[in-house]
Amino acid sequence: MLAQLQQHCSELRQQYYLVRVRAKLAVNVRHVLKDGSAIVEVELRDKEQRRKVSKTLEVREVREVREVREVREVREVREVREVRGRVWQRSEKKWVDVRLWTNLSEEQASAAELIALYARRWEQEIFYRELKLQVARGDLLQSHTPETAVQEIAALLMACALIAQERLAVAAEVGGEVEAAGAVRISLSICLEHMQALWIVLSAAQGLMDKAAQQELVRRMRQQIAAFALSPRRPRSCDRKVRQPIKKWPRMVTPTSSTSPSMYEVTIIA
Numbered sequence: 001m002l003a004q005l006q007q008h009c010s011e012l013r014q015q016y017y018l019v020r021v022r023a024k025l026a027v028n029v030r031h032v033l034k035d036g037s038a039i040v041e042v043e044l045r046d047k048e049q050r051r052k053v054s055k056t057l058e059v060r061e062v063r064e065v066r067e068v069r070e071v072r073e074v075r076e077v078r079e080v081r082e083v084r085g086r087v088w089q090r091s092e093k094k095w096v097d098v099r100l101w102t103n104l105s106e107e108q109a110s111a112a113e114l115i116a117l118y119a120r121r122w123e124q125e126i127f128y129r130e131l132k133l134q135v136a137r138g139d140l141l142q143s144h145t146p147e148t149a150v151q152e153i154a155a156l157l158m159a160c161a162l163i164a165q166e167r168l169a170v171a172a173e174v175g176g177e178v179e180a181a182g183a184v185r186i187s188l189s190i191c192l193e194h195m196q197a198l199w200i201v202l203s204a205a206q207g208l209m210d211k212a213a214q215q216e217l218v219r220r221m222r223q224q225i226a227a228f229a230l231s232p233r234r235p236r237s238c239d240r241k242v243r244q245p246i247k248k249w250p251r252m253v254t255p256t257s258s259t260s261p262s263m264y265e266v267t268i269i270a
Contacts, residue, residue: 002101003044006080009103018102018114025099027082029269035111037083038269042101081105085115088263097267111266119264123184127160130188135159166222167191173219174226181232190228194221234259 002019009015027040045051083100100114109117132139136156143149167183170191178185198221202214209217 002042006103016102016104016108018100018104018117020118021099021101023097023099027080032269033081033106033111035106036266036268037081037106037111037114040080040082042080082269083111083114084267084269085111085265086267087115087119090258090260115264115266116262119262131156131160134189134192135163163188163191163195166195166225170222170225173222174229177232178226178229184233185230186225187228187230191225194225197221 002021005017005019009017025042027042030039030041032038080101081103083102084098085100086095086097088094089096098115098118100118102109102114104114141149141152143152164183167186167188170186171179171182174185198218201217202209205214
């Protein structure tokens with residue numbers, strides 16, 4: 001899966017990924033970067049012959065051409081940037097080692113920024129809830145075939161991407177702590193409602209408003225969205241339990257939650 005993801009991102013420009021991998025995967029460290037991360041070479045083994053290297057993952061592709069018995073042989077050297085660190089798990093009160101692979105360069109995102117981003121991974125669950133309940137208006141798809149279901153999911157993701165861009169633009173106009181938090185402090189539902197209304201007005205006003213008037217309308221709409229900026233989220237963690245014993249989860253009688261800021265640090269790769 002990672003090889004396919006890497007190839008897809010290599011073919012398309014400005015496509016990046018950040019994934020967590022198992023701690024016991026063997027890699028060849030090419031060189032260590034200033035932020036503590038390292039450029040590593042990952043060998044992918046053949047499924048049937050485990051000792052045979054089928055190919056390697058890449059971030060920067062270097063081709064070496066050499067003559068072997070009058071046959072041009074091209075060897076691809078593919079590299080991956082690895083980031084190691086640990087995140088404080090508040091529920092179990094212990095440090096958890098984290099190992100990340102990415103095709104982002106050191107200039108695009110430092111190791112500390114990537115570890116901090118992973119520490120906020122709960123935002124992914126919030127995004128999926130907003131995607132299902134606010135954008136799709138339900139927890140089930142409206143499609144009836146696998147082909148149309150794929151198209152519906154792609155359309156929903158495109159809509160969320162447009163909303164995310166607008167939320168970032170609104171946060172940039174507010175500035176300060178809201179801008180630093182990015183799209184987190186801007187409500188998706190409020191931004192979606194205002195964008196739908198703005199789209200209807202701009203569609204109906206074609207030919208009646210010049211470009212300057214349209215830009216002023218967009219600016220004022222962003223100010224209205226910014227007025228509903230959410231308060232900072234409480235840094236808390238709730239128990240992963242259920243009130244009734246279902247499957248393997250322990251039963252929760254008295255719900256508790258702990259409040260503390262996110263804690264993380266980068267582990268230097270030797």
